[in-house]
Amino acid sequence: MERVTIQTTSDRYDVLVGKGLINDLITLLETVSPSKVLIVTDSVVDQYFGDEVLQKVSEHFHALKYVVKSGEESKSFEAYYDIQTFALQNEFDRKSALIALGGGVIGDLAGFVAATFMRGIPFIQVPTTLLAHDSAVGGKVAINHPEGKNMIGAFYQPIGVIYDINYLATLPADEFRSGFAEVVKHSFIRNEELYQFLLENVPTLENVSDTVLQKMIIEGIKVKAEVVSEDEKELGVREILNFGHTLGHAIEAELGYGKISHGDGVAIGMLFALSLSKQLLNEELPYEQLKQWFKQLGFPTKVPDELSTEQLINRMKRDKKSLSNKIKMILLQSIGVTTSKVFTSDQLESYLNEWRQEE
Numbered sequence: 201m202e203r204v205t206i207q208t209t210s211d212r213y214d215v216l217v218g219k220g221l222i223n224d225l226i227t228l229l230e231t232v233s234p235s236k237v238l239i240v241t242d243s244v245v246d247q248y249f250g251d252e253v254l255q256k257v258s259e260h261f262h263a264l265k266y267v268v269k270s271g272e273e274s275k276s277f278e279a280y281y282d283i284q285t286f287a288l289q290n291e292f293d294r295k296s297a298l299i300a301l302g303g304g305v306i307g308d309l310a311g312f313v314a315a316t317f318m319r320g321i322p323f324i325q326v327p328t329t330l331l332a333h334d335s336a337v338g339g340k341v342a343i344n345h346p347e348g349k350n351m352i353g354a355f356y357q358p359i360g361v362i363y364d365i366n367y368l369a370t371l372p373a374d375e376f377r378s379g380f381a382e383v384v385k386h387s388f389i390r391n392e393e394l395y396q397f398l399l400e401n402v403p404t405l406e407n408v409s410d411t412v413l414q415k416m417i418i419e420g421i422k423v424k425a426e427v428v429s430e431d432e433k434e435l436g437v438r439e440i441l442n443f444g445h446t447l448g449h450a451i452e453a454e455l456g457y458g459k460i461s462h463g464d465g466v467a468i469g470m471l472f473a474l475s476l477s478k479q480l481l482n483e484e485l486p487y488e489q490l491k492q493w494f495k496q497l498g499f500p501t502k503v504p505d506e507l508s509t510e511q512l513i514n515r516m517k518r519d520k521k522s523l524s525n526k527i528k529m530i531l532l533q534s535i536g537v538t539t540s541k542v543f544t545s546d547q548l549e550s551y552l553n554e555w556r557q558e559e
């Protein structure tokens with residue numbers, strides 16, 4: 201088992217990565233002596249692991265499970281409200297704890313419930329997707345709004361993350377690919393060696409060995425841990441974790457939540473950001489290599505035709521990094537070295553149009 205420690209100004213917690221970690225979950229719960237434990241999961245994860253986790257936790261604590269519909273649509277005010285109602289009606293209190301058992305949707309949704317239920321109760325992230333090597337770490341919790349992704353949320357750190365990679369065995373291929381996009385992001389923004397390792401060792405996403413999987417998860421988490429430890433609340437450097445997200449989030453929101461996976465959206469966004477970086481900052485950047493590799497891995501490599509550039513730019517103007525209608529893009533100077541650049545919407549619209557025509 202490997203341990204990565206997250207140190208922020210106010211919190212410190214461990215991310216444990218390994219196999220068969222259920223006893224570590226119990227040990228962590230014991231540190232807060234909860235009056236009750238609420239396990240929040242989704243309908244797919246529940247079928248695989250819900251009862252097993254509920255049964256184990258129930259051997260030690262009074263535990264209940266709440267299951268939401270699987271998918272991005274559950275990062276909604278309605279689902280958030282229904283969990284709060286369930287917790288109140290079942291007499292959860294300030295000494296209760298919450299377990300988020302699932303992928304990024306459950307982590308974000310249940311984490312936001314934990315942040316706000318009676319003004320905050322301890323919670324533990326128990327990730328079940330590859331993508332959640334990113335979402336379970338760092339304390340961003342949120343729900344979506346029709347006006348934009350993750351628009352209502354908080355920075356609220358878990359008391360720990362128990363990442364049992366045995367859970368990933370049942371993950372469908374397209375969800376594995378989605379998570380891999382965030383691994384590539386972590387390599388691009390801070391770890392060139394990881395990028396080279398991934399290029400060499402992941403020519404396809406089928407049959408990725410345990411060793412390669414563990415390495416990408418641990419190295420990805422280390423990048424995230426480093427950045428979050430430097431800047432917990434995105435006052436500065438944390439924004440580099442948004443590489444590929446300005447366009448990616450706009451695509452997700454414009455298509456309708458759940459129509460494209462988060463990672464596929466981010467993959468398209470990273471390609472555009474890399475192409476811009478190459479054009480504006482460093483012509484040596486390996487844009488063609490990334491595009492070719494992404495195609496080979498099955499990622500979409502262009503913006504869906506049904507979305508107009510104008511509607512995407514209007515979304516991007518409302519991105520959380522935008523100020524005074526100017527759109528901020530995270531760019532690369534070289535692999536592992538980031539910068540940012542602010543564009544007027546007209547400027548970015550013409551770059552995006554140009555890029556779409558080349559594709």
Ligand SMILES: NC(=O)c1ccc[n+]([C@@H]2O[C@H](COP(=O)([O-])OP(=O)(O)OC[C@H]3O[C@@H](n4cnc5c(N)ncnc54)[C@H](O)[C@@H]3O)[C@@H](O)[C@H]2O)c1
Nearest residue numbers: 244270303304305306328329331334335340367370371462
């Ligand atoms: N908070 C953050 O820092 C952060 C970071 C990255 C992404 N996110 C958010 O995370 C979300 C995406 O997360 P995700 O890709 O994990 O999506 P998800 O939670 O919807 O999981 C993807 C799909 O896989 C299923 N699933 C989960 N675990 C499984 C397993 N072990 N076996 C079989 N099926 C399984 C789920 O039911 C779902 O259908 C987005 O909303 C994104 O905005 C947040």
Ligand SMILES: O=C(O)C(=O)C[C@@H](O)[C@H](O)[C@H](O)COP(=O)(O)O
Nearest residue numbers: 334338340349350438441442445520
């Ligand atoms: O942790 C962060 O910071 C990130 O930006 C990680 C992203 O992968 C993640 O998708 C995050 O939810 C995006 O945050 P947002 O503030 O742009 O909504």
Ligand SMILES: [Zn+2]
Nearest residue numbers: 382445462466
């Ligand atoms: Zn993301």
